[in-house]
Amino acid sequence: MITHSFPVLGQDIPVYVPQTADDFRLFRQYVTDKANAGERVAFDTESTGLATFSPGYRIRVAQFGTPEQAWALQTEKGPEMRELASWALRTLPAMVAQNRNFDLLSSDRHLPGVTLEELAPKTLDTYIFSHLSDPRRKDQGGVGNGLKDASAHYVDPSAPDTAAGLYEEFHKIGHTRDTGWAYIDIDNPKYLSYAGGDVILTSRLLPKLQARVRELGINPSLPDFEHAVGYVCALIERRGMRINREYTTQLSAELLEESAKWAEEAKKYGVANVNSTKQLSEALLGMGEHIPERTDGGAVQVNGKVLKRLADVDKDWDPIESRTPNPLAMAVLRSKRASKWRTSYTEAMLRTADENDRVHPKIGALAARTARMSISDPPFQQLPSGKWEVRHCVVADPGHRMISVDYSSVEPRVMAALSGDEKMTAAILRGDDLHNLTAASVYGPDFTPGQRKVAKVVQLGVAYGGGAATIAAQTGLTLQAAQAAVKGYKRTYPKLARYIRALQGQVIRDGYTLRTPSGRRLVFDRDAAYASFNGEIQSTARDIFAQGLLEIHARGLTPHVLLPVHDEIVADATDNQAHEVAREIGEAMTMSLRGIPLGTDPDVGGSSWGSLYMRKASTMIENDSWYAANPDAARAAEEARK
Known part of the structure; x- marks a missing residue:
């Protein structure tokens, strides 16, 4: 037996890595004892990456643990290890995982004899309880819903970050935080220690989060509701969506050409690099555009929202018809959109598609x-x-x-x-178009299609907390006109x-x-x-x-x-x-x-x-x-x- 450890609250918790037949018998006894006691066991996997269904994906390690110990099965080493992990998953009557859908879908696809339908009903997800107690990320002022952030708050603030702690190991072998998972040595002590740490932390985290949800008076039916919704989403994710590979490949090439074509168009206005905010802001200001938005550093803001306003299109690229579209803004938007669509969609689909x-x-x-x-x-x-x-x-x-x-x-x-x-309710029950009703109230019964689009922005803006200045920026209206539109909406x-x-x-x-x-x-x-x-x-x-x-x-x-x-x-x-x-x-x-x-x-x-x-x-x-x-x-x- 190879034994590593993971520190929690000043104690070194053992992480067992079985190697021999005797070691495997000890693991089986551990699982059997926990099953007979009805004790909930944490489960996790270490894999080659995140694309669960892509060719070449594999589970490298399957971990099981409770607060006082963890077991790491090196499933990459052979079918016997994978069979042992599958046996444990089938035997245990109650489990817990962080972001359970990922690990359950991986197990369903890559471990023999286990299914999502069998695993999901008996597996709780610590992420769900964390989100219910505080849905904010750490950078939003919350606890954070990742395993590291939640464990640091509820379990042990000094416990190692089991993901970030491996990045240095990845760098040693010439890989990044994204690629290193597939190439780090399966026997690397830190890799195995941190693999065990994930389930130790997860098993300790669950009761803390359950208590916090009760303490806050969260609707007690919501955890079951969210686990049920998550299960249905996992079933849908497992089925997947078929792609037309030939069309997708062709579209990817066309998007590359389109991005280059519009980048060439932007060069006509002095923008050699569509990703250069300095070049773009200087060119737009030189064309006489007024851009009041500023970055935190005080520079002229030329993000997508600003460019769409100047190009006279809304967030869905529909024409607003409130101003003459700026051709440079439109060229940059189109170049960036084509590039993004290629990277985020066509290339992503071709890269992650399964064998079917x-x-x-x-x-x-x-x-x-x-x-x-x-x-x-x-x-x-x-x-x-x-x-x-x-x-x-x-x-x-x-x-x-x-x-x-x-x-x-x-x-x-x-x-x-x-x-x-009452007025909005009556309009809905009559089947009226709410945007038409708002436009008529603001502009009179002879409102134009462009004014209806403004009314739509006003309705969403007011409801979502946006003021007249925000609406003016989105629509191209003057501040005075936006203020009048907001007043008309509230009057309606x-x-x-x-x-x-x-x-x-x-x-x-x-x-x-x-x-x-x-x-x-x-x-x-x-x-x-x-x-x-x-x-x-x-x-x-x-x-x-x-x-x-x-x-x-x-x-x-x-x-x-x-x-x-x-x-x-x-x-x-x-x-x-x-x-x-x-x-x-x-x-x-x-x-x-x-x-x-x-x-x-x-x-x-x-x-x-x-x-x-x-x-x-x-x-x-x-x-x-x-x-x-x-x-x-x-x-x-x-x-x-x-």
Whole structure:
């Protein structure tokens, strides 16, 4: 037996690394004793990286531990070790893991004889309890939800950082913090010690977090709710999404060319490097642009938000029509977008796809401060809603059609339900367009399409705590015009405005905390009480979506689901079942909040995810200069749309 140790609270806790048949018998006895006692055992894995489903991925070490000892099985050394780890996972009746979905999905795919369905019901996730007690990251003023941060707060502030502590070892062998996991010597003492430390800390952390959740009076049903949501997300992640490799490869090359083309366009205005903020700010100011935004260091701010305002497009790249678009800002935006899409999407899909050309985006079921979900590798959640090019890479299974089901204007409906504003509620129940109602109130019944877009920005801006200055920056309005628009909005929905003020005051009185309708605890910065209504809306909308996901699962529809993204479920089904499945998913998601109906918009497309967006993009195809410069893409889009 090789024995290492991990320090916790001044004690060296043993980390056993079995090598011989006698060692394996001792490990089996340890597991059997814990199983007979019903004691919860921590589980973790060390692997070659994060791309669980990509070719070449493997689990190198599987660790099991309790507060007083840990065992590290070097599964990379042979099938006997992997069989032993699988036996332990099947035998133990209760486990705990940090970010359990990662380790359970890895085990499901790479260890013999164990399944996600078997492991998830008996495994608690310390991350869930940590997030429920304080959803903020450490850099946001919170405890932090990572194992190191949470353990430093609740267990031992002096315990080693088991991830960062290995980076020096990686550097010694010529690798980085990202690549070293696959190449560090499997017998490296620090590697094995820290592997054991992860489960020792996790096992000690769980009871501390459970007690903290009870102490704070968190809704006692939320831990079970979040574990159930996480399990459904893991099932979806395991299935993955099929990609058209040929199209994805071609699009990747086209995006590289597009980025270079727009970079050349930017050079016409004196910007040799689109990533140089100095060159860009000087060129824009030289063109007569007024840019009041500044960085923390006092430099002119030329981030994406500023550039989109100057290019006269909103966050989804739709024209605002409030000013003449600045051609340099648009060129830089397009060059950077093409480069980002290539790196974050097409190349990521080609790199991480499994042997069946399926990508498995990681679904963070409980991610942001507000609990909103996240999607990464690739980050599909960051794609603008109206763009189809990247989504066209994702295709349904053979003989299947793509399905999209999303909530109809869920956030305005949540706003009405929370505030009880009678005018907004009546408009929703009548089926009125809230942005039209706001535009008519501000600009009169003959408002223009551009004024409607401004009204939309105003509605979201006011609800999310933005003032007239923020709205002016986003829309290109003068400050005076933005102030008038805000007044008009508050005049249209007076009870909503009063509710927002009252909520902000209550949050301040409650120590900058807020309890959402589901009983979730949100924590705000001392200077950010203005964001409390935004937090309540986002968190409530997320919980509605998560409840819809559980209802989809209860109805046996999860095998159809490909991805939950924003307020949308992406799915597929056979051609003759697609419309029925879309309807059933829509019904599962439909519910009400305080008398406000939360309906859905089921849609059935063709063989690609992008087909669901191509119909919506017809005006863009006709008018967008990108298509003018890319006639082949325009023709392909038009043919697919038809």
